[in-house]
Amino acid sequence: MKKLLLAGLTGLSMTVGAAYAEPVKVGMITTLSGGGSGLGVDVRDGFLLAAKMAGNKDLEVIVEDDARKPDLAVQIADKMIQKEKVDVLTGIIWSNLAMAVVPSSVAQGVFYLSPNAGPSMLAGKGCHENYFNVAWQNDNLHEAMGGHASSAGFKNTFILAPNYPAGKDALTGFKRFYEGDVAGELYTKLGQTDYAAEIAQIRASDADSVFFFLPGGMGIAFMKQYAQSGVDVPVMGPAFSFDQGILKAVGDAALGVKNSSQWSKDIDNPANKAFVEAFQAEYGRLPSLYASQGYDTANLILSAMQKADVKDADAFRAALKEADFDSVRGDFKFDSNQHPIQDIYVREVIKEGDVLTNKIVGVGLEDRSSAYVGDCKL
């Protein structure tokens, strides 16, 4: 009942009955400038919205911009840990930045809660007791799309992704559940904006479908150029390619495209309804899956704060692990490698009035954990 109340009392500031009054200092390092800043902005806005809705004065958040630069992210992390004495770090969007920051940060004793990046290294051999991933392991959404491609009857798919850790995880994940042939496999430059050469290769191959993972502005550029190219092979991708933040820019070219996500604004549960309403009221736009991940991350921290003192690392870790919060995506729990076990849905891009958005049309993978859980010694 208390959970329902928490979820229902949108916008009303209410004090959570914290058993321990020790404040928690959260350092958020995220991408707020340069290419892909929309993703960081959404994670931040979702996180701060949850903090505001909880009204818990003991949660202090400091936000800094990494500009998608690994060296800068490392500097900020060091400063936040040594000078600001944060208890928890979060916020990183990109896997290459996560690989630069997370291992050394958790080794220094702070918690790292990932609201987005989930590189395979950190899910398997490189897992750590202080590292939690609240979003997904990088492969997950692509795995669901691989399964979908097989069940939709595609036999020869052309696949492409950027050349960085998450891009490699993406294509590996797709191939794990895809049974047909691969018509071609390409890695593009991270941040690339012109895909003419890749599209020409797609045209020249005999592909019957295209799977692409190009987050942020990369995906917008690809879709717009694809629509102009005269190639009419159907495309599909993870939610990152067709999320709320970029659908407006892609325009009608995205209509009808299938994509996979662990979250959608039409998931029917009270926590999600409250989140979508509150987000729109606060920021005047529809939330994206990044916003939902930021929101869940904050609520996870808040739930742990109710149970344990952050200075008692073992108790706080145990409280995080319970994941006793109402996730906007419905069922959510941590596997032994501290990555989520959750459903991955298949969504379709539709038009509501003149707003492009997504609607769930099926479940891609049920209670999916990650492929690397066996390599993790936790």
Added chain:
Amino acid sequence: MTLVLLTEQLLNGIQFGVMLFLMAAGLTLVFGVMGLINLAHGSLYMIGAFLCATVALATGSFWLGLVASLAGAAAAGAVVEIAVIRRLYDRDHLDQVLATFALILIFSEGTRWVFGSFPLFLDIPPVLQGAVTLPGGAEYPLYRLTIIAIGLLIAFGLYLLISRTRLGMRIRAGESDREMIGALGVDIRTLYTVVFALGAALAGLAGALVGAIQSVQVGMGEPVLILAFVVIVIGGIGSVKGALIGAILVGVVDTLGRILLPQFFALFMEASQATSVGSALASMAIYILMAIILAVKPQGLFSAGA
């Protein structure tokens, strides 16, 4: 690799090159004539794209947006030249780099402040949408062909401007001896403002043209700026002809490298490993090209000063 695919990729390379030329032409003029390194050139490209997207969205006409981006970027260039750049001509390159880097931050933050962090969208005008079939059977987007045509027209126009007009004569004179043409009574300050505004307008045009096929977002100018510097280093500083040839060289090498290198490695490697090695090498291709050219011709291919 069929002939059709190769033709298409060559066109892609040329289109990319022509777009780089629009950036590099302004950069090389400013560098060659005024001896100024302008890192904020990429910001003018971004301004062009944002202006075009905003005006096109408000009026529904891409063409009005294009005019606005040309005029707006030129105006922004002139204002920046008068307010900031003018004080930098006599300083060394390090000061110029610092000051113009500050301009990048100011422009990026300013644009974010006005437009927000989310990318804007700009559609290709209806008459230029879709693909056309070229002789030989290759299908190619009409809009990209238009970019090639506009770029080549502008290259020709710049050639005429610099080799046939009085303004061009002064620009050339400014490159070789700025004190002398000052002494001959040419208003150097106005000349510099005009050259800077011209370079800015070209960058703005490139931004607007590219904005319709890519996403219009804060920071979009910086990756292009780096390539534009590669182009002018290859082509020779101060040479518009060098900028054109260097740009097309860079465009074609980059595009073909992205396609051919992964295929080359696939001949003797496992497929996904080959794509990964090939892609990594492809992203270095133009820098290797630059190194080779500099080893043979340290001043670049068509250096104006040499």
